[in-house]
Structures are given as C-alpha cells and as structure tokens.
Amino acid sequence: MNxxxxxxxxxxxxxxxSGFSFPPTHExxxxxxxxxxxxxxxxxxxxxxxxxxxxxxxxRLPEKIETPASVDQAHEExxxxxxxxxxxxxxxxxxxxxxxxxxxxxxxxAGQAKKRVPYELVPTLLNRGKNIPTIHAEISICVxxxxxxxxxxxEEWQYLRAFSKGxxxxxxxxxxxxxxxxxxxxxTVPERVAFLKYYRHFAPxxxxxxxxxxxxxxxATNRQIFLxxxxxxLSLKDEDFLESCxxxxxxxxxxxxxxxxxxxLEFRFSxxxxxxxxxxxxERTKSGGFxxxxxxxxxxxxxxxxxxxxxxKQGLPLLHVGKNMNTEGVWWLHQLLQTVKPSLxxxxxxxxxxxxxxxxxxxxxxxxxxxxxxxxxKYHRDGDYIFAVLKHSPPKDFSYEQVELFENLAPEAIxxxxxxxxxxxxxxxxxxxxxxxxxxxxxxxxxFSQTLSxxxxxxxxxxxxxxxxxxxxxxxxxILKVFSELLEPMLYPQTEALLKKWEPSLNKNEKYDQESIDxxxxxxxFRYQIKKEFMV
Amino acid sequence: xxxxxxxxxxxxxxQIIAMAPDSSSVQAARKLLVPRxxxxxxxxxxxxxxxxxxxxxxxxxxxxxxxxxxxxCTCPSRKFPCKHGIALxxxxxxxxxxxxxxxxxxxxxxxxxxxxxxxxxxxxxxTQPKKPVDEAAQAKRTQQREEKVQKGIExxxxxxxxxxxxxxLEMQSQSYQFWEETEKRMIDAQAPGLANFVQxxxxxxxxxxxxxSVFLTTLARLHLLLESYKRFDQWSSEQQADIRMLIGWTxxxxxxxxxxxxxxxxxxxxxxxEEDERLVVQRVWLYGEQTGRYALIINFTFGPSxxxxxxxxxxxxxxxxxxxxxxxxxxxxxxxxxxxxxETFRQIRGDTQWLExxxxxKEVLKQNPWQGAFPMLLEGVxxxxxxxxxxxxxxxxxxxxxxxxxxxxxxxxxxxGGKPITLFGEWRFQDFWPLGVxxxxxxxxxxxxxxxVA
Numbered sequence: 001m002n003x004x005x006x007x008x009x010x011x012x013x014x015x016x017x018s019g020f021s022f023p024p025t026h027e028x029x030x031x032x033x034x035x036x037x038x039x040x041x042x043x044x045x046x047x048x049x050x051x052x053x054x055x056x057x058x059x060r061l062p063e064k065i066e067t068p069a070s071v072d073q074a075h076e077e078x079x080x081x082x083x084x085x086x087x088x089x090x091x092x093x094x095x096x097x098x099x100x101x102x103x104x105x106x107x108x109x110a111g112q113a114k115k116r117v118p119y120e121l122v123p124t125l126l127n128r129g130k131n132i133p134t135i136h137a138e139i140s141i142c143v144x145x146x147x148x149x150x151x152x153x154x155e156e157w158q159y160l161r162a163f164s165k166g167x168x169x170x171x172x173x174x175x176x177x178x179x180x181x182x183x184x185x186x187x188t189v190p191e192r193v194a195f196l197k198y199y200r201h202f203a204p205x206x207x208x209x210x211x212x213x214x215x216x217x218x219x220a221t222n223r224q225i226f227l228x229x230x231x232x233x234l235s236l237k238d239e240d241f242l243e244s245c246x247x248x249x250x251x252x253x254x255x256x257x258x259x260x261x262x263x264x265l266e267f268r269f270s271x272x273x274x275x276x277x278x279x280x281x282x283e284r285t286k287s288g289g290f291x292x293x294x295x296x297x298x299x300x301x302x303x304x305x306x307x308x309x310x311x312x313k314q315g316l317p318l319l320h321v322g323k324n325m326n327t328e329g330v331w332w333l334h335q336l337l338q339t340v341k342p343s344l345x346x347x348x349x350x351x352x353x354x355x356x357x358x359x360x361x362x363x364x365x366x367x368x369x370x371x372x373x374x375x376x377x378k379y380h381r382d383g384d385y386i387f388a389v390l391k392h393s394p395p396k397d398f399s400y401e402q403v404e405l406f407e408n409l410a411p412e413a414i415x416x417x418x419x420x421x422x423x424x425x426x427x428x429x430x431x432x433x434x435x436x437x438x439x440x441x442x443x444x445x446x447x448f449s450q451t452l453s454x455x456x457x458x459x460x461x462x463x464x465x466x467x468x469x470x471x472x473x474x475x476x477x478x479i480l481k482v483f484s485e486l487l488e489p490m491l492y493p494q495t496e497a498l499l500k501k502w503e504p505s506l507n508k509n510e511k512y513d514q515e516s517i518d519x520x521x522x523x524x525x526f527r528y529q530i531k532k533e534f535m536v
Numbered sequence: 537x538x539x540x541x542x543x544x545x546x547x548x549x550x551q552i553i554a555m556a557p558d559s560s561s562v563q564a565a566r567k568l569l570v571p572r573x574x575x576x577x578x579x580x581x582x583x584x585x586x587x588x589x590x591x592x593x594x595x596x597x598x599x600x601x602x603x604x605x606x607x608x609c610t611c612p613s614r615k616f617p618c619k620h621g622i623a624l625x626x627x628x629x630x631x632x633x634x635x636x637x638x639x640x641x642x643x644x645x646x647x648x649x650x651x652x653x654x655x656x657x658x659x660x661x662x663t664q665p666k667k668p669v670d671e672a673a674q675a676k677r678t679q680q681r682e683e684k685v686q687k688g689i690e691x692x693x694x695x696x697x698x699x700x701x702x703x704x705l706e707m708q709s710q711s712y713q714f715w716e717e718t719e720k721r722m723i724d725a726q727a728p729g730l731a732n733f734v735q736x737x738x739x740x741x742x743x744x745x746x747x748x749s750v751f752l753t754t755l756a757r758l759h760l761l762l763e764s765y766k767r768f769d770q771w772s773s774e775q776q777a778d779i780r781m782l783i784g785w786t787x788x789x790x791x792x793x794x795x796x797x798x799x800x801x802x803x804x805x806x807x808x809x810e811e812d813e814r815l816v817v818q819r820v821w822l823y824g825e826q827t828g829r830y831a832l833i834i835n836f837t838f839g840p841s842x843x844x845x846x847x848x849x850x851x852x853x854x855x856x857x858x859x860x861x862x863x864x865x866x867x868x869x870x871x872x873x874x875x876x877x878x879e880t881f882r883q884i885r886g887d888t889q890w891l892e893x894x895x896x897x898k899e900v901l902k903q904n905p906w907q908g909a910f911p912m913l914l915e916g917v918x919x920x921x922x923x924x925x926x927x928x929x930x931x932x933x934x935x936x937x938x939x940x941x942x943x944x945x946x947x948x949x950x951x952x953g954g955k956p957i958t959l960f961g962e963w964r965f966q967d968f969w970p971l972g973v974x975x976x977x978x979x980x981x982x983x984x985x986x987x988x989v990a
Contacts, residue, residue, distance in 0.1 A: 001749070005749070005752075008752065009748055009749060009752060012700070012703065012704050012748065012751075012752050013703055013704045013705050013748055014703045014705065015700065015701055015702045015703025015704075015705070015706065016700050016701050016703075017701050017702065017703070018703070040697070041701075042696075042697035042700045042701050043697070045700050046696065046697070046700060046755070046756075046759040047759065047763070049752060049755060049756040049759065050756045050757075050759045050760040050763065052756070053752075053753060053756035053757065053760070054756075054760065054901070054905055057901060057965065058898055058901055058902075060894065060966075061891070061894065061934075062890035062891065062894065062930075062934035062935055062936045063927070063934065063935055063936070063937075064933055064934060064935075065920055065922050065927050065929045065933060065934065065935035066922070066933070067920055067921065067922040067923075068920070069918045069919070069920045069929065069954045069955075070920075070921070070954050071953065071954035071955060072953035072954050072955075084630055087549045087629075087630055090549065090550065091549075091566060094553070094559070094562065095562075095563055095566070119950045119951045119953070120947050120950060120951050120980060122950040123946035123947050123949075123950050124947075146950060146953055147950075149953065149954075150946070150949065150950055153921070153949070154946070518567075522567050522570065525570055526566075
C-alpha cells in the first residue's frame, strides 16, 4: 500500500477528532496541502483524500511480476462429454435442492465412460467432490489433466494428488507401472491408500512388502486403514503378516487382522479356531439340536489368539445367560465363537447353513447360542448367516434393529435379502421409510443392481400402487422417492409403461397420488436420460 | 484487417436459463422437460410453439417469437417468461427432434400478426410530431430540483464531515440504518446518484478484505464530485454533463435518440446485475469492433418487476447497429437506437500490455476525473501466483491483482491452464474485476452468477 494513502487511512480509522496531519510528501503535493489549511479539519481530510486518490489513480502502474506462471503442459487423455450430458450436469449443479446423489451418479457414469468436463467446470467438480471419497477416482477422470494440474495449486484439492500420475486410476487399463517407493511414505493417507490399492490390484505381494516398510512407524489408525486394503486379492501369502498383526498393540488392528484371517477356511488361524470350536458342537440333543458343552478351563493357546481369560469388569456382553450356566465357560465359548464366521463353522461341521441354524435353534443353550452367533455374524459381516436368521425370524417393521443387523454387510448380501423380501414381502418394510430410506441410500450408494431393480418393478411397484389406489399415503410418496434414486436407470421405459397402465381411482386424494407418481417418474426419467448419454 | 467469422446464435440451455426471472422458475421448468407433457410441439423460422398439459382440462398454449425472443403463454403465472416458456425453449435446445410441425396453429399466427402490427405502430409513433413543451413550467421544475439537490448536498456534506470526525472504526460498529437514512435523504433530494455513492459507502464497511481502503476511495470520489458541483460553471459542457449524470440528473431518452449515433459491430463482452432494496441495475459492456469504443448499457427495474431486466443481451455475441452515447467528456454510457439480431463472434483483439491499458485510463482521467469503473480488454495475460496472491501478468512482465469480490478466480485459472488468455473486465480503482474470457476460440462469461446484492 502506498505510504501516503496509509497515512490517511490511519487517521481516517481513528477520526479527525484525534487529530489530523497532511501526509509528508514532495513539494508539489505539499503546495497543494498548503491551499487547504484554512479549511476545517474535516474538510482538510476530505480534500486531501480526494487529491491523493486522484494523484494515485493517475500515477498508478501495474506491478512487475517476476514469478513465472505455472503451466499445465499435459495433454488430455479423455474426450469431453457431449453437450446434452453437460447440460444435465449443469442442471444438477444449479439446483440447490438437488441431492448429492445425482451429482455422484453423473460423475460415476462419466468416469466409467472416461469422459471429462469443460475446463470452466473443473473447480466446481473439485469442490463438490472433496468430501465424497467414493468418487475421487471418477472425479480425477472427469476433471482431466487440467484438474490434476489445478489440484497441485490448491491445498483444498490435494485429495487428487493420489491420481496425479494416472497410474492410480482404479479403472486404468494400462499395464502395471512401478511407482517410486519414496512416494509411499511421503504422501497423505488417502494417497497412500490409493497407492496401496493400485499395487494390490496389479502386484498383491509387492503391496504387502510396501505396507511392511513403514508398518512400525505408522499410527494405529493408519495401520488399520491400510490393513483393510488387503481384503483385495487376499491369499495365503498374507497369512504370516496377518498373524503377526494379532499381537499388535492396537485393538483395531488386531480385530481387522482377525477378520481377514477368518474370512477363509484356508488360513491356519481359521482352521485352528474351528478345531477348537468343533468339540463343543459334537453332541446332539434329543431333538437334533446342538448339545453345548462349555469349556471348563482356559487353554493357553487361546491367549495367543487374542482371547481374554477374565470376564470383563462390566460383565458379559450377552443378555441371554442362564442362571445355572458357568459364566466363565460362557465367556470363553462366546469369544471362541467370535473368532470365525458362523457360515464357516457350519461348513467345517459339514452342515448346510439352514441345518446349522435349525440345530442352533434346537440347542439346549439356544438363547446363548443364537445371540452369540448373531454377534459373530455381525462382527464378521456374515451376510449368509444373517440372511438365514432373517428368513426364519417373525415379520417385523424395518427399524433400528434391522439397520444394526445389516451394518457393514456387503451390498451383495443385503441385496440377497431384499430380493427375497421383494418377492415374498414377509416384513412390512415398505411402510416405514424413516429407517429404510437412509439405510438403502447408505448401502446402495451406486443404486440397485439390474436384477434387484427388475424384482422391485415386477413385484413391489404394482403392490404399492394397488394398496394405495384409494388413499393417499405419505409413505408411498417417500418410498417412491427413495426408489426413484435407486432403481437401475435403463429400466425406466418399462417402468413408465407399467405405470401408464395403472389408473388411479377417482377420490379426494387422487391429486396427491398422481403427484407422487409424477415426481417419481420425472426424477427417474432424468436419471435415465443422463445414463443414456453416456452409453452413446 | 480483423477477420471475423460469425455464427447465428443457437440458443444454449445456459443462455435460456439466464432469461429466467428466478431459480424457482428454472426448477419448475425442469419438471416439464419431458416430451410426454407436450401433446404438440412445432417450430418454423420465426417461432417455437407447443401445448403443455397442466392440471386443467385444456393444455396451455405456449409460444416463442425467436427474433427477440418474445414469450407468450396462456397459463395464469405472472412471471415472465413463465416456466412453460422456459421449458419449451430448453426442450428445443436439447431435444429438437421432438418438434414435428411447421405450420403454426391459428392461436400462434394471431399472436405473431398482432406483434407485427404493434411494431409498425411503434415506428409510426416515432415519426409523429411531439407535443409542444411548456418551457416556463419546465424551467420552474428544474429550478426547484436544483434547490432540492443543493440542500441535499449540504446535508450530505454535514454527514460526511461527521463520519470523518468520528472515524471509520466507530462507523463500523454503527448500524446500517445511518447509511439507509442518508440514502433516503438523497433520494428525497432528487439526487439518486449521490444515494448510490452513500449506498456504496455503507456496503464497503461490511467487506471482509480491505474495507477501510475501499471506503476511503469511495469517500474521496464522492467528495471530489461534491466539490466539483460547487464549481459547476468552471467545467466544460461535457464535464458538466458528467457531473450532472453522477448526481442523478437524467436525460430524456427520446431526445437522445434523435441525435446522431455511432454505427459499429458491438461485441457484448460482459454484464452483471446489482441489486439493492430500491432496484436492480443491469450493466452491459459493449466494444465496437471498428471504432474501438466501449459502450455501457445500463438498465434499471423497480418495484415488483425488479428482476425482469433485459435478458436479450448475450455475452459472447455481437450486434450490428447504432448506439447513442450520453453526452460527457469521455462518453461511455449509451442507448440502443437500433441493433440487428445477435451473432456469436469468433475473434477479439485488445491491448497487449497493461501499460497500454493504463495509458488509456489516464487519458480518460485527465478529462473525466470522476470516471468510475473502467473497461479494459487485454490480450495475452496469464494468471500467476506471486507473493501469496494471484495476479494477471502480461507478456512484458507487468501484472495487476484481482478484485477481492471476484468469485470465479479458479474457473479462470482452469480455463487458462497457465497459458495466455484474452480477458475483459473492469478496472476498479485498485484492482481488476474480470467479466469475460476468450480462450480456445470461445468467449465465456465470467460474471457472478445471479444478482450481486449491493
């Protein structure tokens, strides 16, 4: 800032009541100040300000800039998306009420089609995508090389650095390119995860080696995050390392290692756990169920597996423990049951899951066993076992209980149950959107599969419409809204044809029903139009 | 010789949406972007039309005369254009294959015919002799206004001296009511130009960056204007015209339109809206291809229709025709006398150095020391990060900083990619405010989205 101006600024801020003096300057301006001395202090200030402003405006020059410009030298790898797809994106970005879901869907489709956006939209995408890690890889495609260059200039977009060399693209069809090992330790955690995922995809053993180079230096949180990457291409070659993780000082790391080691019967650890468990399931009751023998002593080997001999101070984490049960034995068996997936235990016992479940239901320690097995199923994300439980449970509304049950299950597992539910409609899930809507949105971030969508359209939609033909239902509208976001877009034409055949009965709420249908169709059609553009 | 390739305007969705009165209209229009809602759709060289099924028995009849464009719809909405008009236009822009018919229906032909008749009448009215003016009454009105303005200025000067005495720090903690009240007093004094200055002062206090310097710059300009007004007779007639315009005197548009204009091909380089409680102001910058002159079109809307400004101006197009400039020492503000329909332009030239642009600016300041924001068009400038700030650097190594209210800096950097671009914008006393950029043979609007709330 010019020092003369600064002089006046300071006085202006404090006010001329605190005093005023002309800015000290060269003679020609001093002569001008002299002409103002007869005026009041305020007028002196104002006139000096006006003169100085004109003086500075007239004398202002641009600054000399020594710094060279940073230039984006890279050639774009991917073509621009077409004008229609772009207009849809602009519609989504413009509509402030629009859900993030549509934006993510557009980005995902564009990323899969390897299409990018015009440069003027790149910053908008970088900002919108910042807090949505699930689409970072697609964002890196959509913003192109220009976006990656921009990201290098702005701290807020550092999340894209993981994709700066292109080699980290999970959709990359390029052959494996060795990366500089130094990058592993120097990058941020999201970048390192992307780095690891890339290696795990192309060279799983190298990924493991890289992970181990910094293992002792990484924090517990980071170790747990990196360990989860080993789910990809998990094999016996990971076994030794994972077993060493069972002794890690971090509970999170130990639990993650446990989940990995018990995900397959091939691992020594799984086999060992099952060998320990099997004897307690060797006897049968008269009705054919399991006659459970609780352990009488704590095996030394169990400690190495991570089990604790003493019951926790806060008590057993189980509700259904009989008065006559040996609580220590219950605790130990419960922990043993947590070491493997119930479906793996069933396989090991050479039982079908249906039989295993049935035998558990007929067990002499049914309450304990079913509760403990459910604990284990949730912990190990054993979708197959949970599916068996739900199939045989009495009908229930969709509530927090179901949300907990499905927590962290793979979408395929949840889909399996939804397929069954849509077909048979055992539970009254569709009447309660309060829990169901957010649950579906969370667990199907990329929408339903084609198969599940078809099942919904064929089985569920006609039922919803028929049931609500003569009355307006708030839930109908909410459910239709949710499914308009989740259904496979390319099934829109057949859905529209189906709805055209349905005529709402004339009643006082017809307007609402028709509006629900229109809202559902409009949104669904928009998604269909978007997807069509990327399939051209 | 400047080669110019022109392309007839094919309306894009962005341009159509820019015509909408508000964002809720755009959202409502989006729900109508399905062909099944339109039992009939047609197009010919002059118009688009369609029937849109609403909740009633009969569909709404929607028409667009393409020349202007002008909209008509039988729906009861008071918005203009309504959601049906917007949807019809966008539908044609995105999915023209659905427009089958080319023989306009009777209801459209009637409307087009009436429009033609109205145009003829308007032309006839221009050539009719004017009613005689009561000069004595006019002189009296002028004198009354002069007296009001003088009183207003005296009051304003008192208030400004009070501000200066108390200091900006104290003013910052004062409620905005002080400025609102002063603004109203200037309106009452029939000096709306001074009211604008007061409004600028009040707005600058709430700026996050550099507020005190911005405030003092505005104060300096205002004081210069007030002192200049006191010495009115010492200025040339052109400079007097500038002073009067800044105070808020208006000139009859009808009288101005009688004067000789400037013919050129006028490129629309940038535009933006400013809004306060009283009105919405639209500023459109034009650049004459042959004359090298800049022109500023200013439109106002008041009251309930405040958002309906002239949306036919499309940044990135050019229009051949005649503009009339308001009198002044360095005329910038202009009126449209007649302009042909717009065409997209494909080339643009400007100053190649900041020193050239500054030289022009200083020439203007010599004749018009009250010059406000000044248009500058620079070729070959590059965004550069230097000493914790972004600058626009020219090929000779000189640069200027961006105005703090420029919100699309990263969009500009993305468009540039670190390579030279041609940029148009306003020099706002200390820094540059971009409004349009030419890159990769396309001119793009950089104006802030929506209306700037003043």
